[in-house]
Amino acid sequence: MGKIWLVLRHEIRTTLGSKSFLFLTFGLPALFSLVFLAVTALSRGASGIPGGAGGAGDPSRLQVEGYVDQSGLVKAIPTSVPRDILVPYPDEAAAREALRAGEVAAYYVIAADYVASGDLLYVNPKYNFATSRGQSWVMRQTLFANLLGNDAERIARAARPMDVKVTALSPAQDTRDEDNPATFFVPYISMMLLYVVILMAASLLLNSVATEKKNRVMEILLSSVSPRQMLTGKIVGLGLLGLLQTAIWMGTGYTFLLLGGQTLQLPAGFTLPPSILIWGFVFFLLGYAVYASLMAGLGALVPNLREASQAVILVIWPLIIPLMLSSILIEKPHDPLATVLSIFPLTAPIAMITRLAAGGVPWWQPLLAVGLLVITALIIIRAVANTFRAQTLLSGQPFTVGRYWAALLGRG
Numbered sequence: 001m002g003k004i005w006l007v008l009r010h011e012i013r014t015t016l017g018s019k020s021f022l023f024l025t026f027g028l029p030a031l032f033s034l035v036f037l038a039v040t041a042l043s044r045g046a047s048g049i050p051g052g053a054g055g056a057g058d059p060s061r062l063q064v065e066g067y068v069d070q071s072g073l074v075k076a077i078p079t080s081v082p083r084d085i086l087v088p089y090p091d092e093a094a095a096r097e098a099l100r101a102g103e104v105a106a107y108y109v110i111a112a113d114y115v116a117s118g119d120l121l122y123v124n125p126k127y128n129f130a131t132s133r134g135q136s137w138v139m140r141q142t143l144f145a146n147l148l149g150n151d152a153e154r155i156a157r158a159a160r161p162m163d164v165k166v167t168a169l170s171p172a173q174d175t176r177d178e179d180n181p182a183t184f185f186v187p188y189i190s191m192m193l194l195y196v197v198i199l200m201a202a203s204l205l206l207n208s209v210a211t212e213k214k215n216r217v218m219e220i221l222l223s224s225v226s227p228r229q230m231l232t233g234k235i236v237g238l239g240l241l242g243l244l245q246t247a248i249w250m251g252t253g254y255t256f257l258l259l260g261g262q263t264l265q266l267p268a269g270f271t272l273p274p275s276i277l278i279w280g281f282v283f284f285l286l287g288y289a290v291y292a293s294l295m296a297g298l299g300a301l302v303p304n305l306r307e308a309s310q311a312v313i314l315v316i317w318p319l320i321i322p323l324m325l326s327s328i329l330i331e332k333p334h335d336p337l338a339t340v341l342s343i344f345p346l347t348a349p350i351a352m353i354t355r356l357a358a359g360g361v362p363w364w365q366p367l368l369a370v371g372l373l374v375i376t377a378l379i380i381i382r383a384v385a386n387t388f389r390a391q392t393l394l395s396g397q398p399f400t401v402g403r404y405w406a407a408l409l410g411r412g
Contacts, residue, residue: 064103067109099125201238329355343365
C-alpha cells in the first residue's frame, strides 16, 4: 500500500507540474471567465441599465416604465410588481413626452383589442439584443393578473394549474413525451458528457505512461515497485486529477449559467431521475478504470507518444458504438440492442447512463452492468500489469495490433 501511495503522489506532483494540464484545468476556465465578464460588462453598458436587466427580486435594478391602456383592461397593478415601476398615461402623446423628459425609460401601448389580439407596442429608444428580455416580466404579470380580474386565488391557480400525481401501471411502460425536446437532448448530453470525461481522464494515463517509457523512467520504477502497484497508483492518482479537472469545468459552466440569470431547470413534462448523479459517478469510475488501464497498456507498447495518439482508436472504439447508436438508446431504451449495449462492460459506461437518463430502466440492469464492469476492470488491470512486465522487452519495436493483444494476454 505504501508503494502505491508513492506512485500516486508522484503522478499527482508530476501532472500538476505540467504546463499543458495546468492550462487545460485552470487556464482555459479562467480565460473563459474573463471573456464572460468582459461580454457581460459590455452588454450592461450597452443596455443603459445599471447592474443589467432587473429581476423580480431586486426592484432597485428596475427602471420606471410607462403604459397606455387603450383596452381598459388594467384596473390595478398586482402586488408582485414593485410600486411606482409602471406609470399610467392617458394617451401615447403623454407617454412619449414623459419619455423625452426622462421620466420613464420606455413605455407600452396596450391595443384596444388586446384581449382578442394580444397586440402590445413596446417603445424603448435603447432597445437592443442585449436587453431584448429586459424587465418585460413586470408588464406580463400586470396583464396576467388583470386578465384574471386580480383575483388572488385564480392567479395562484393559473400559475400552477395542475398538481399531477402519476401512477405507472407497469415499470417498463414508456410514458415519455416524444414532442418534448428534453426527451432526446437530456440523455444525449448525459452520454456525451460521460464520454468526454472518461476519455479525458484516461488520456492522462496514456500520456504519463508513454512519456515515462520514452524517458526510461518506467524501467527505473519497475525495479522498485511491482507492475500492479505502479498501475494502481497511476490509475488512482490520475483519476483524482481527472475528477478535479471535470469539477472545475462543470463548476465554471454552472457559474456562467447562474451569472447569466439561468438555471438548469428541465421543461415541464420531463423528469430526470435523482439517482442519475450517483450512477454517473459509479459508471465514470468503472469506465475510467477499464479504459485508463487499456490506454496504459497502449502507452507501454508504443515507441512514442505520437504513435500512441494514432493508435488510441484501437482502445476507444467500443465507446464510440453507443454514440453511433444514440438514437436507439434514447428513442427505444428498452430495445434488445440497447439493453445489450448497456450491460456489455466495454459499452456499458456510456450506454447505461444514456438509458438511465431516458428513464424506465429496471433496477437489476444497472446493478448487473456494475458487477460485470468491476470484474472486467480487475481482469484488464491484471492483464495490463503483464504488459508492463513485457514492455522492457518490447521497447523500440514498432506497435502492431497483434503485439498489443498478445501482451495483454500475457504472451508478449
